[in-house]
Amino acid sequence: MLIKNGIVFTEKCEFEPLSVLTDRGVIMGILPADAMIKYGGEVVDASGCYVVPGLTDIHFHGCAGHDFCEATAEAIRQIAEFEYSQGVTTICPATMTLPDEDIEDILRAAGEYAKDPADYGRAKLIGVHLEGPFISPEKCGAQKKELIQPPSAEKLRAWQSAAGGLIKLVTIAPEVDGAMECIRQLSGSIRFSLGHTACGYDAAVEAFRAGADHITHLYNAMPPFTHRAPSLIGAGFDTKGVFVEIICDGVHVSETAVRAAFALFGDDRMILISDSMEAAGMPDGEYQLGGQGVSVKGNRAVLSDGTLAGSVTPLVDCLRTAVKMGIPLESAIKAATINPCRSIGEDKNYGSISVGKAAHILLLDREDLSLKAVYTR
Template identity: 55%
Template sequence: MGSTVLKNGLVFAEGESFRRLDIEYENGVITALGKDLTGGENVVDCSGCLVLPGLADVHMHGACGADVSGGDRRSLDRISQYEFENGITLFCPAVMTFPQQKISDIVSCISEYASDCEKTDRALIAGIHLEGPFLNVRKCGAQKKEYIQMPDVHKLEKWQQAAKGMIKLVTIAPELPGALECISSLGDSIHFSLGHSCADYSAAKAAIDAGADHITHLFNAMTPFHHRDTGVVGAAADSEDCFVELICDGVHVSPAAVRAAFKLFGDRRIVLVSDSMEATGMPDGEYVLGGQRVLKKGSSARLEDGTLAGSVSDLYECMVNAVKMGIPLESAVRAATLNPCRSIGVSHRFGSICAGKAAHFLVVDKNELSVRKVI
């Protein structure tokens, strides 16, 4: 098929800034960046557009009426197609809290789909995020209390075996017995994320010192940032190598809190996530998350008791929302592309536009920030 050149666009180069550059790629890999590139058998004119890396969502549960925890390939294929169409070229399906065998079945299905799918119009699965079951029942959110379990190294090893090594991220409440053992024992192969937790500062800091390097949906399902005990938020702020997720759907976190988070953590540690569930991209109505009935109305999805149950916004919408909330475009793009890839250890291949990396691009109208083309 030969090489392709993207010309005349403002390129978000190497995750740093927008520059007027051409991009050449071939066989799915970026081969050159520069001005006035003349090679290429195919040319894509990007005049009037921004060229971004494909977005990466490391925390999402579903979309378009399909749930990643459904345990079937058809649902995963629908989700992968929806993500790609909306500018997300890489994602980590997030598995909810279920009994031990069901988690094994779900991660096995995801792993098999990820290894077999060869369609070019689908988002790639970069890994699996286990959001449960090692959570604090007092901060379980939309997770089923009856399935919550204590952290256990051997269970996690069995799930990783079923997933064929694809589990990249595990949410864990650090104050639970066995949590520190999981982190210290398996931290070389899994990124542990603190969340759904009642941990105070000392418990959270101990987990980070043991190797945890990620925070699940900052501010949500954790103790609040208090001036005498800053909890998980303060421990993460004190730890320069710790990434923090942020849901910018306009529901989970207020615009002022979003701006405060970027000031506190900087734009190299914020990881924008969608936390999207199957109602994303669907009309108002009744849906399911983690085996529980969820009602979507407008911009939010809630359990019958009013508890937020994931979001109904995809990552591209969250990135644009962040810009509308006052976050600089460059910072928002970095938080939706390079930072998530760094947070799960795949930034050597994905997340930024530079020679040698995967040719994942998003061509966006520079004025309206609407998606023109996904490559």
């Protein structure tokens, strides 16, 4: 396939008028816009569009009426199809704090599903994000406090085996007993993200030095940054190389706080996530998240006590919202493509329009950033 007449977001994270040649799901060439070539295959006219990499969501729980924690191939398939329709071509869905046997079932289902090579028309499952059960009861958010447990390296090894190696990210509260040792033992094979935590600056710095290198949904479920107690946020700022998730749905984080985050950490470290739950793509009503009832009205999803319970906003809409909030388009695209892929070690194959990488490509309207097409061939 030859995509021409578009403005391509290059691996240098700049826009240029170029043509992109793909074959059998791989990017084969990136050519000058005026290059004269003989080509007998499908030609896509991308006039009026940005040509950007497929999006990657490393933190979401479900969509289209399905929860990843259903632990079935059909649920994962439906989720992957909806994500693809919204421009997300690679996914790393998240679990919740659940009983051990439920977590094992989820991981086995994901491992089995990932073996299926026939994924055209569906986002590719490239990992699993274990968000719980190794979190703080003080900052459990929409997760079940009674099911929280101390971190265990032995248990994580067993779960990684059940998942067939798919666990790419584990959210952990560094102040709880066993957390530091777990990070030290496994950070060479599993990435750890600090989140759902009441930790202070010193504990966060220690965890980063032990091997953690992420922050889970910045600002949410953590102490605030203040001038005398900089907390996890300040520790992340002081530790170069730490990736930082943020939910730009217009509900979880204010416009000013979003702009401040990009200014504080820089666009090489920021990651847009949706943190969406099963109501994404569905009408208002009653849903569930990790076994808890959730009421959805408009773009808000809440538990019965009013606690925010994930978002109902697809990642492509979070990208548009970030731009409306004042984040440069180039920075927002980086934060939804190459940065999440780099953060979980999948940037060799995904995340940018580069020769040899998977041909995961979107066309976005240059006027309003609406999604015009998704290609993975």
